[in-house]
Amino acid sequence: MNVWMRRLRVALPWIVVAVIANLIVVLVMAPAAWITPQFSKATQGHVNLIDPSGSLWHGSASLMLAAGPGAEAATLLPGRIEWHTSFWPLFTGRVRMQMRQSEAMPDPVTVDATLRTATLSGGTIAVPASLLAGLGAPFNTLDLQGDVRLTWTDWRSFNRQTYGQLIVTLNDMSSRVSRVKPLGSYRVVFQAQGAAGTLDLTTSKGPLLLTGHGTLSEASTSFNGQASATPDAADNLAGLLNVLGRPTGPGQVALSFTH
Numbered sequence: 001m002n003v004w005m006r007r008l009r010v011a012l013p014w015i016v017v018a019v020i021a022n023l024i025v026v027l028v029m030a031p032a033a034w035i036t037p038q039f040s041k042a043t044q045g046h047v048n049l050i051d052p053s054g055s056l057w058h059g060s061a062s063l064m065l066a067a068g069p070g071a072e073a074a075t076l077l078p079g080r081i082e083w084h085t086s087f088w089p090l091f092t093g094r095v096r097m098q099m100r101q102s103e104a105m106p107d108p109v110t111v112d113a114t115l116r117t118a119t120l121s122g123g124t125i126a127v128p129a130s131l132l133a134g135l136g137a138p139f140n141t142l143d144l145q146g147d148v149r150l151t152w153t154d155w156r157s158f159n160r161q162t163y164g165q166l167i168v169t170l171n172d173m174s175s176r177v178s179r180v181k182p183l184g185s186y187r188v189v190f191q192a193q194g195a196a197g198t199l200d201l202t203t204s205k206g207p208l209l210l211t212g213h214g215t216l217s218e219a220s221t222s223f224n225g226q227a228s229a230t231p232d233a234a235d236n237l238a239g240l241l242n243v244l245g246r247p248t249g250p251g252q253v254a255l256s257f258t259h
Contacts, residue, residue: 079103117158146173183208207233225255
């Protein structure tokens with residue numbers, strides 16, 4: 001063994017230690033910007049983390065939600081999303097993050113993901129009613145105001161199949177196109193069942209009565225329902241009903257959408 005081989009043999013353990021140390025430093029200091037684009041990609045642009053700061057392990061970003069396609073339909077929530085990423089699960093091929101929203105989410109949620117699966121623990125978050133405008137007509141015309149809250153069960157995704165339940169609660173809603181305030185309170189339940197899902201709309205209270213059922217899949221989306229007014233509010237809500245859908249009877253219109 002020549003002198004260079006002996007020197008290399010002596011130095012090799014220290015080279016390995018230096019490489020590992022540098023890799024650990026890179027991972028620990030990995031910027032938050034490395035992970036934020038993945039949320040937009042995984043949710044097809046509906047959940048976006050912007051203006052990130054900190055690192056992959058301890059960081060924060062602003063939360064921007066989009067009910068429909070396109071950045072112009074997005075709503076920026078006040079406050080920041082804060083996260084903490086566990087280090088040791090990475091050695092088993094998992095990413096485990098705990099996340100909370102400083103102003104709109106009372107309790108933290110956990111994201112647990114591998115290369116093929118992902119799970120988001122159940123939680124709840126308050127969102128601005130302006131988020132509904134991203135759904136397009138007639139929501140962008142109605143300019144709804146009120147208390148909107150999203151609540152979901154454990155949300156699981158694997159092999160392009162998604163399972164979970166999302167409940168949208170709309171309390172004391174009003175619209176700039178109607179003098180009747182509030183119009184009512186409503187509940188929308190979305191049930192994800194693999195590659196497809198169902199949507200159910202019901203009224204909790206109010207002079208404006210909304211009901212309907214829809215189905216969603218990658219190939220198509222359809223919704224059929226009905227809007228009507230209580231007898232004492234029928235005259236005041238006639239104009240709003242004409243905006244919502246096609247008349248099918250006295251004080252009653254059809255709510256239908258197909259894509």
